[in-house]
Structures are given as structure tokens and as C-alpha cells.
Amino acid sequence: MASNTKLPQDNLTRRQYKDDVYFMSVALMFAKKSPDPSTQVGACIVNEGGEIVGVGFNKMPDGCEGKFPWKHDTEDEDPLNTKGMYVCHAELNAIVNKTSVDVKGCTIYVTLFPCNECAKLIVQSGIKNVVYLSNKHKERNGTKAAFRILDEASTPKNIICRQFESKQDVRDLLDSIDPFAE
Numbered sequence: 123m124a125s126n127t128k129l130p131q132d133n134l135t136r137r138q139y140k141d142d143v144y145f146m147s148v149a150l151m152f153a154k155k156s157p158d159p160s161t162q163v164g165a166c167i168v169n170e171g172g173e174i175v176g177v178g179f180n181k182m183p184d185g186c187e188g189k190f191p192w193k194h195d196t197e198d199e200d201p202l203n204t205k206g207m208y209v210c211h212a213e214l215n216a217i218v219n220k221t222s223v224d225v226k227g228c229t230i231y232v233t234l235f236p237c238n239e240c241a242k243l244i245v246q247s248g249i250k251n252v253v254y255l256s257n258k259h260k261e262r263n264g265t266k267a268a269f270r271i272l273d274e275a276s277t278p279k280n281i282i283c284r285q286f287e288s289k290q291d292v293r294d295l296l297d298s299i300d301p302f303a304e
């Protein structure tokens with residue numbers, strides 16, 4: 123991105139904006155590892171020094187791969203036959219996979235807005251910034267509750283939650299990668 127290009131989000135510094143593009147690209151790449159046939163989600167946690175300290179994608183619990191259904195709750199009236207009961211969300215996996223002692227003060231980049239369970243986990247783990255890409259489930263109660271949790275938690279603890287608005291820059295970054303360049 124040229125240095126005189128207007129930032130899509132005016133309140134971000136150029137450095138923050140470039141970091142957003144890089145780390146959301148990492149989250150998107152990890153989303154590609156998800157075995158969920160309908161929705162692949164990726165998350166990338168970055169510490170205050172700009173280092174990646176955790177990545178994750180949505181998957182069944184370790185050892186349970188292939189043992190639980192990927193069916194959506196609209197496909198079976200028994201919730202025990204649907205993925206929602208079993209799947210570990212990308213944010214949970216990124217937090218439990220952390221390579222640092224804790225994730226206090228970190229930023230989580232996630233390709234889909236967190237659910238209420240992950241919002242609780244994010245708040246309790248001390249993560250300070252949430253940057254999300256899609257909000258395709260905004261009508262769900264879990265998403266609405268997550269908004270409330272992150273909003274209320276922002277007052278005493280200063281959690282900042284914002285949507286990533288630079289999709290074309292991610293495409294440009296990924297397209298520019300030539301693994302065989304000399």
C-alpha cells in the first residue's frame with residue numbers, strides 16, 4: 123500500500139493498519155485448515171510486541187475428529203446430533219494453544235465475530251482488542267449476547283472491538299506471495 127493512500131479506518135495508525143492486514147491474513151490462512159464443511163473460522167492472537175502467540179481454527183476436540191457430526195442445527199432436531207454441541211471454536215483453540223504464559227493485553231484477529239462463549243473467554247483471558255472480519259451471524263442471540271459482553275467489558279477494562287475493513291488489501295497481500303521468487 124502506497125504511503126499516501128488514505129487509510130480505510132482513519133483512527134488507525136499506518137503501522138496498525140498494516141498489522142491488521144498481515145494478522146487477518148494469518149487468521150484467514152488458518153481458517154482454511156478447518157474441517158467444518160460449512161463455516162471455516164480462523165483466529166490469530168498477537169501480543170503488544172507484535173508477535174503471534176496463538177493461532178486456531180474451528181475443529182472437533184482432540185481425539186474426537188470424525189466422531190461427531192458436522193450437521194447444522196437446522197438439519198437435525200436433536201441438538202446432540204449437531205456440531206454446535208461439540209465443536210471447539212477458533213478463538214478457544216487460539217487461546218488454549220498460546221505459546222506465551224498468558225494473553226493479557228493481546229489482540230485477537232478472528233475471521234468471524236465471536237459467539238457469547240468465546241466473548242466470555244476473551245474477556246476473562248485479558249485480551250484487550252478484538253478485530254473481526256465477518257459478522258454473518260449478527261441475528262443470532264449468541265452474537266447479540268457477545269456484543270453486550272464485549273461492550274460492557276469495554277468500560278472498566280477498555281476492550282476495543284472493531285471490524286476489519288480492508289478485504290482488498292488482504293487479497294493483494296496473498297496474491298503478491300510468490301514462494302519461488304529468488
Ligand SMILES: Nc1nc(=O)n([C@H]2C[C@H](O)[C@@H](COP(=O)(O)O)O2)cc1CO
Pocket residue numbers: 158160161162163179180181194205209210211212213232234235236237240259
Ligand atoms: N466466532 C466463531 N468462531 C467459530 O469457530 N465458529 C465455528 C463454530 C462452527 O464450526 C462454525 C459456525 O458454523 P455455522 O453455524 O456458520 O454453520 O464456526 C463460530 C463462530 C461464530 O459463532
